[in-house]
Amino acid sequence: MSTCKGFAAAKAGAPLGPYSFERREAREHDVVIDIKYCGICHSDIHQARDQWSEYQEEAIFPMVPGHEIAGIVTRVGPKVTKYKVGDKVGIGCFVDSCRSCAECKAGLEQYCSVQTVWTYNARDKEGQPTYGGYSERIIADENYVLRMPNNLPLEACAPLLCAGITLYSPLRHWKAGPGKRVAIIGLGGLGHMGVKIAHAMGADVTVLSQSLKKQADGKRLGADHFYATSDPETFTKLAGSFDLIINTVSAQIDWSQYLDLLKLDGTMVIVGLPEKDIPVGAFSLTARRRSIAGSQIGGIRETQEMLDFCSKHNIGSDIEVIPIQKVNEAYERVLKSDVRYRFVIDMGSLK
Ligand code: NAP
Ligand code: ZN
Ligand code: ZN
Numbered sequence: 620m621s622t623c624k625g626f627a628a629a630k631a632g633a634p635l636g637p638y639s640f641e642r643r644e645a646r647e648h649d650v651v652i653d654i655k656y657c658g659i660c661h662s663d664i665h666q667a668r669d670q671w672s673e674y675q676e677e678a679i680f681p682m683v684p685g686h687e688i689a690g691i692v693t694r695v696g697p698k699v700t701k702y703k704v705g706d707k708v709g710i711g712c713f714v715d716s717c718r719s720c721a722e723c724k725a726g727l728e729q730y731c732s733v734q735t736v737w738t739y740n741a742r743d744k745e746g747q748p749t750y751g752g753y754s755e756r757i758i759a760d761e762n763y764v765l766r767m768p769n770n771l772p773l774e775a776c777a778p779l780l781c782a783g784i785t786l787y788s789p790l791r792h793w794k795a796g797p798g799k800r801v802a803i804i805g806l807g808g809l810g811h812m813g814v815k816i817a818h819a820m821g822a823d824v825t826v827l828s829q830s831l832k833k834q835a836d837g838k839r840l841g842a843d844h845f846y847a848t849s850d851p852e853t854f855t856k857l858a859g860s861f862d863l864i865i866n867t868v869s870a871q872i873d874w875s876q877y878l879d880l881l882k883l884d885g886t887m888v889i890v891g892l893p894e895k896d897i898p899v900g901a902f903s904l905t906a907r908r909r910s911i912a913g914s915q916i917g918g919i920r921e922t923q924e925m926l927d928f929c930s931k932h933n934i935g936s937d938i939e940v941i942p943i944q945k946v947n948e949a950y951e952r953v954l955k956s957d958v959r960y961r962f963v964i965d966m967g968s969l970k
Pocket of ligand 3: 716717718719720721722723724730731732733734
């Protein structure tokens with residue numbers, strides 16, 4: 620074991636502060652990563668405040684959040700073949716899985732039917748708590764490590780590891796592309812990546828935001844249309860318009876109202892994770908054979924495909940880099956939708 624410095628929430632809802640903990644020694648297939656940057660995902664806030672208690676068995680404190688981890692390889696185990704010292708690499712939302720179920724074999728480790736080992740607030744196969752990227756170092760099996768784009772700044776690519784893949788995966792699965800009308804609800808960390816990626820895939824992209832405050836940004840990011848959901852006319856004007864809607868909102872919003880914006884056979888994919896269940900009216904589904912679906916990040920293979928796609932299309936995240944001492948302030952700003960469009964922690968500030 621070796622001591623690792625980081626920032627943790629001591630208990631649910633406590634402000635994050637300095638915390639030292641133990642990381643395992645590198646095993647033969649492990650890669651040791653010096654963390655340079657870590658994005659702040661809204662999920663970090665949900666988890667550090669234990670807001671998913673209705674859906675999770677336990678929340679483990681002290682909790683070191685962070686699953687948009689970008690860094691440099693400093694050491695590799697003797698059996699590692701994919702990475703070498705000095706490589707730019709990343710870790711996303713999980714660091715291991717069973718590796719033998721049908722889902723793992725299909726490259727869908729995020730849906731492992733036995734156990735996906737989440738990057739933090741989880742237990743590894745030995746039952747030890749996992750600690751995330753708000754820390755100086757992380758160790759993981761090479762099969763759960765991603766190769767980062769070489770042509771883009773590393774800090775702008777950290778958020779691709781959760782926000783990027785969470786939007787790329789459903790956009791691919793539901794075939795966003797030329798001739799398809801796609802709407803993204805919420806222009807936050809996830810939403811702004813959705814706009815960039817859907818635009819690069821060739822879809823016609825609409826942003827549905829609470830107000831028109833972010834309209835100029837939305838257009839710059841690649842949106843063809845931008846509407847305020849606070850204006851009731853938006854829902855009459857856009858009724859029956861979209862093939863695909865991706866809902867990134869973490870709050871309780873009226874899903875039935877948004878379902879009415881789908882065309883015949885359209886799908887609304889839920890990726891935002893509110894604290895409580897939301898009722899859905901049957902009529903908004905039956906009226907046009909519409910579907911409601913969910914999607915969770917992406918597997919390792921697809922995450923690498925997304926990173927390569929972003930590299931090819933020059934897509935990074937729009938970020939505000941902060942020292943780790945500002946993390947609690949950043950959380951409050953995320954909650955107020957006051958972020959353009961992802962906070963990224965410069966881990967050099969830990970030293
Ligand atoms: P974020 O940066 O806070 O973005 C969420 C956006 O939703 C806000 O920017 C805002 O956009 C909109 N919004 C916020 N409050 C709202 C309200 N009361 N009513 C309507 N719209 C509201 O968060 P994020 O990091 O993108 O994460 C979004 C959600 O996805 C979180 O619940 C997170 O846990 C979840 N998540 C899920 C996955 C997955 O695999 N499924 C992965 C990562 C994150 P406007 O200002 O444009 O309205
Ligand atoms: Zn996330
Ligand atoms: Zn599995």
